[in-house]
Amino acid sequence: MKIIDCHGHAPAPDKLFAYKSLLIAHRGANGRGKCNIPDDDIRHIMEEKHFIFGPYSHLDHLNNLGTDVQLISPKPFQMMHSMRPTKIVRWFAEEYHNLIARECEMWPGRFAGIAVLPQYGGEPLDDAIAELERCVNELGFAGCLMNPDPYENTGEHPPPVGDRYWYPLYEKLCELDVPAHIHGTGSLSEREPFNLRFINEETTAVHGFVKSDVFKDFPDLKIVVSHGGGAIPYQVARFQSVSLRKKGSPTFIDGMRNLYYDTVLYSANSIEMLIKTVGADRCIFGSECPGQGASINPETGKTFDDVATYIRGFDWLSDEEKADIFENNARRVFKLDKV
Amino acid sequence: MKIIDCHGHAPAPDKLFAYKSLLIAHRGANGRGKCNIPDDDIRHIMEEKHFIFGPYSHLDHLNNLGTDVQLISPKPFQMMHSMRPTKIVRWFAEEYHNLIARECEMWPGRFAGIAVLPQYGGEPLDDAIAELERCVNELGFAGCLMNPDPYENTGEHPPPVGDRYWYPLYEKLCELDVPAHIHGTGSLSEREPFNLRFINEETTAVHGFVKSDVFKDFPDLKIVVSHGGGAIPYQVARFQSVSLRKKGSPTFIDGMRNLYYDTVLYSANSIEMLIKTVGADRCIFGSECPGQGASINPETGKTFDDVATYIRGFDWLSDEEKADIFENNARRVFKLDKV
Secondary structure, three states: OOOEEEEEEOOOOHHHHHHHHHHHHHOOOOOOOOOOOOHHHHHHHHHHOOOOOOOOOHHHHHHHHOOOEEEEEOOHHHOOOOOOOHHHHHHHHHHHHHHHHHHHHHOOOOEEEEEEOOOOOOOOOHHHHHHHHHHHHHOOOOEEEEOOOOOOOOOOOOOOOOOHHHHHHHHHHHHHOOOEEEOOOOOOOOOOOHHHHHHHHHHHHHHHHHHOOHHHHOOOOOEEEOHHHOOHHHHHHHHHHHHOOOOOOOOHHHHHOOOEEEOOOOOHHHHHHHHHHHOHHHEEOOOOOOOOOOOEOOOOOOEOOOHHHHHHOOOOOOHHHHHHHHHHHHHHHOOOOOO | OOOEEEEEEOOOOHHHHHHHHHHHHHOOOOOOOOOOOOHHHHHHHHHHOOOOOOOOOHHHHHHHHOOOEEEEEOOHHHOOOOOOOHHHHHHHHHHHHHHHHHHHHHOOOOEEEEEEOOOOOOOOOHHHHHHHHHHHHHOOOOEEEEOOOOOOOOOOOOOOOOOHHHHHHHHHHHHHOOOEEEOOOOOOOOOOOHHHHHHHHHHHHHHHHHHOOHHHHOOOOOEEEOHHHOOHHHHHHHHHHHHOOOOOOOOHHHHHOOOEEEOOOOOHHHHHHHHHHHOHHHEEOOOOOOOOOOOEOOOOOOEOOOHHHHHHOOOOOOHHHHHHHHHHHHHHHOOOOOO
16 A cells, blocks of 8 residues: 655745746746756755755655655645736746656656646636646646635635636536645735635635535536645534534535545544544545644654554554545545556 | 533514614614614513524523523624724614613523624724723623624734734723633625634634734733634644744643633534643633524434533543533633622
């Protein structure tokens, strides 16, 4: 059995962010340009440069936790979906995706690419769909993230995930047979920084999908929700109770089971709550390593993001269910023929 | 031991909402007017009128669950904090509070009043503070709700709860020795209806308080968070991990323990997660009955909001801890000399 981490973010050399900085400065006036990153810079960022603290590179972290394969997307908080003109958002996404494609090639079988689509609040999804096609068909990517708030918390209300605004994207996802993984990008609110906004966006997205007709209209659509579904598994009885008022209709939890959830939660209790709420068939291993969970948990002596150890320890899960969570569900949902 | 439900909303006769409807229609042009509600209407709404479904009145619901005392505030989603001019928001809050004061008098020892302060995005808190004083000193209320987003999700960013904008309110709360119970009001976003927005606002508020200096500046301030703290107990390891990067500083969970949390969660697992995260000394019994949790849970045969039964069943809590959650913590935090 392989351990596939469906939720990782690709480390990127500083040159990529210098390119972004320039795009923001000239707002597209100087043209697209190109971000030339030497192979050595990529090797350095993946194998040598230490992540925030501790003497470990990105690959060291994966090796330490026994992660065989990681699905890597651009760091979402860098994607500046609310920046204008929209072409600089697109150019930056393209360069980041090109980098990820090279990372997948340089460490064959170790990574699969996930796109962060260029989305812009109030604009149609044409660029997002075009880049999704390019990433899947030309770069061999396994899926994409979908940002439910492309306004990035600037105050406009994006359409609910059940709104027909999103339908062209859902159609393309079905056609390409790849999933969208729900994940916010930036947040322009001081009181709700991106790391917190992600959680609230996931809460809102699960609620929105459950309340929508999306899975009636797209029975083959595959949606994965980050960080174990935001608040929803903890708050689920509240929504379940209200849904039971309509006799004979699917319950809230029935609706939740149309979605998949990653296990990017850094405690055994929370992961247990997730799996027992939605079922092992709806959970996909994720650790987002190295990231928020890279500190040592004084109670266990291991890093918080050693999610595999929590799951291995669940004696109420069968070996088959564990294999589903660690590998099989990811293979059913993402396009993973090369890893 | 008494069972004190710290989170209830006061049923109100239709006349109150007819008054609100008129205020919205004339926008204050016809003056304040008055909402004349006969005692019989109040008796009807409390003792006879059935709540949504099932043959039970508000008081029946409390009796069925064995709730001795309930703290009742206006229904927050009715409070129209984003409506203008601000005086109609204030007038409506005053009338609702006057009604609650009468309910407390008509069923002595059964209820205590909680204000929903008239707050307006972008405006100082003068009216909120004046109404808090009136409610506590003249109407004998036990505390108030605080709405962290008085813009009601219209897109403006309210100041974080740690911002000095809120300090005059915190000062007055300390002076009056009453708590603020964090609870959103309306939401003008289709994708994030008020019932869901409450949860996201609680998540944001807990995070904001933990990241702030509020409890350094107001060591006696008492803040209660609704619905078990939104997403935070479920997601806590994520934030705890990051907080451990700063050696020697208080951790995220240390910061959470400056706050209190009500138990308005409708499953035993979630309430267990809450208590084990923040400690029994930080949890206050709440059921919000009758409300979201009034359906029968097919797994237990009881209503979801029979929260007391979940807590009584925890063999890992001592009798003293249960008494703290059911009664003593509420008495320490709210002004409850009359119940």
